[in-house]
Amino acid sequence: MIEVKNISQSYSRQSDNETLSDINITVRENTITALVGANGAGKSTLLSVMTNLLPAKSGQVMLDGVDVRKIKTSEIAKKVAFLKQTHHLSIRITIKDLVEYGRFPHCGGRLKDADKEKVAEAITYMNLEDLVDKYLDEISGGQRQRAFIAMILAQDTPYIFLDEPLNNLDIKYSVEMMKIVGKLVSDLGKTVVVVLHDINFAAAYAGHIIAMKDGKVYKEGAPLDVITPEVLDPVFDHNFHITKHDGRPICLYYDHSMKHIHNHGDHVHMHEHPHEDSDVPHAHQKEVRSEIN
Numbered sequence: 001m002i003e004v005k006n007i008s009q010s011y012s013r014q015s016d017n018e019t020l021s022d023i024n025i026t027v028r029e030n031t032i033t034a035l036v037g038a039n040g041a042g043k044s045t046l047l048s049v050m051t052n053l054l055p056a057k058s059g060q061v062m063l064d065g066v067d068v069r070k071i072k073t074s075e076i077a078k079k080v081a082f083l084k085q086t087h088h089l090s091i092r093i094t095i096k097d098l099v100e101y102g103r104f105p106h107c108g109g110r111l112k113d114a115d116k117e118k119v120a121e122a123i124t125y126m127n128l129e130d131l132v133d134k135y136l137d138e139i140s141g142g143q144r145q146r147a148f149i150a151m152i153l154a155q156d157t158p159y160i161f162l163d164e165p166l167n168n169l170d171i172k173y174s175v176e177m178m179k180i181v182g183k184l185v186s187d188l189g190k191t192v193v194v195v196l197h198d199i200n201f202a203a204a205y206a207g208h209i210i211a212m213k214d215g216k217v218y219k220e221g222a223p224l225d226v227i228t229p230e231v232l233d234p235v236f237d238h239n240f241h242i243t244k245h246d247g248r249p250i251c252l253y254y255d256h257s258m259k260h261i262h263n264h265g266d267h268v269h270m271h272e273h274p275h276e277d278s279d280v281p282h283a284h285q286k287e288v289r290s291e292i293n
Contacts, residue, residue: 002027002050002080002159002191007059009042009049009215019045020215023059027159032185032192034206036199036226038236041212043195044085047161050193051082077105081152085164085195095139095147096132099123102154122153126180142173149180153188160184162194166201174198178205199251203227211235223249 004027009020020042027033035043048054050061052068061068068076081102099122103115111119123132126146136144145165152160162181166174182205184190196202202209202223209226211219212235219231226232227249232240241252 001029001062001064003060003062004046004050005060005062007046007049007061008057009045009054010057018057018215020049020056023215023217025210025217025220027191027193028208029191030185030189031207032181032194032205033208033210034202035193035195035210035212036197036202036235037212037218041235042215043212044163045215046212047082047163047193047195051080051161052076053082074105077155077157079157080159080161081155081157082161083148083152083163083165085167092135092137094133094135095128095150096123098136098147099128099150099154102151102156105155118156119154122150125153126150140173141168142170142176145169145173145177146180149177153184158189158191160190160192162192164195164197166196166198174201181205199227199232203249203251227251 004023004025007020007023008018010018023042023046035046037043045054049056050068052061052071052073055069063071063076063079096119099119100111100115102122103111103118107115123129126149128143128147128150131139131143131147136147139147149165165177165181169177178201181192181194185192194206196206206223209220209223210217211226211231218235219226227242229240229242232238232242232251238253243250243252
């Protein structure tokens with residue numbers, strides 16, 4: 001279990017400008033917890049503090065009942081795998097080499113048979129067998145992200161932290177990545193904490209969502225409790241319209257105040273009233289407005 005108790009953080013210990021302020025959360029086991037919020041809300045900072053990569057100004061992070069400040073970094077790495085949003089590698093390596101790095105906390109770089117078996121399992125699970133000898137700069141962005149996920153799978157930790165894993169991925173690879181993250185929980189029993197910018201991906205795949213604003217937890221709970229205009233409007237400073245699909249909330253980002261645009265051949269016509277000349281039958285327009293609102 002990971003518990004965050006009264007955590008505060010600032011750019012310096014002397015600074016009163018806190019990037020995190022009095023954070024109290026308990027990470028839900030065997031589920032996906034998504035952190036959402038505007039840029040600068042403190043999502044990535046919170047992940048770094050939870051792994052003690054960035055020591056907290058005050059408060060405690062408890063990992064299985066022990067303060068992380070009292071646990072060696074190498075021991076934390078056996079329990080928590082953390083994939084940052086940017087991957088800075090100064091050397092040119094193959095996918096196999098990268099995945100083997102995941103075993104470093106366990107073997108210090110000297111792979112034994114058990115380590116090699118974990119590496120092979122991770123490569124197979126991520127369907128990378130045909131790419132193991134490829135260099136990272138020779139493959140696509142989606143394949144590269146799968147390779148990094150394979151690395152943290154080889155690390156074989158119960159907790160996985162992912163900081164914006166969908167960064168720079170198109171829709172196809174973003175969906176593929178979130179399906180993989182879901183399987184880490186359902187197939188392998190992992191506990192995943194992920195920072196996401198796309199609220200609809202959080203709503204679709206997360207079991208628990210934490211909405212952050214100005215370094216504080218604004219609201220946390222199930223998707224239906226957090227993905228609401230009452231929560232998201234102030235968190236993102238934007239007017240949201242929420243509908244549902246298969247029991248899950250979906251955010252509509254467009255602005256109702258914008259004039260409706262229709263394409264007719266090569267011409268674009270703008271109408272003052274968004275539902276006039278709509279393709280939606282008049283009998284159903286009230287239902288559509290009611291569902292959106």
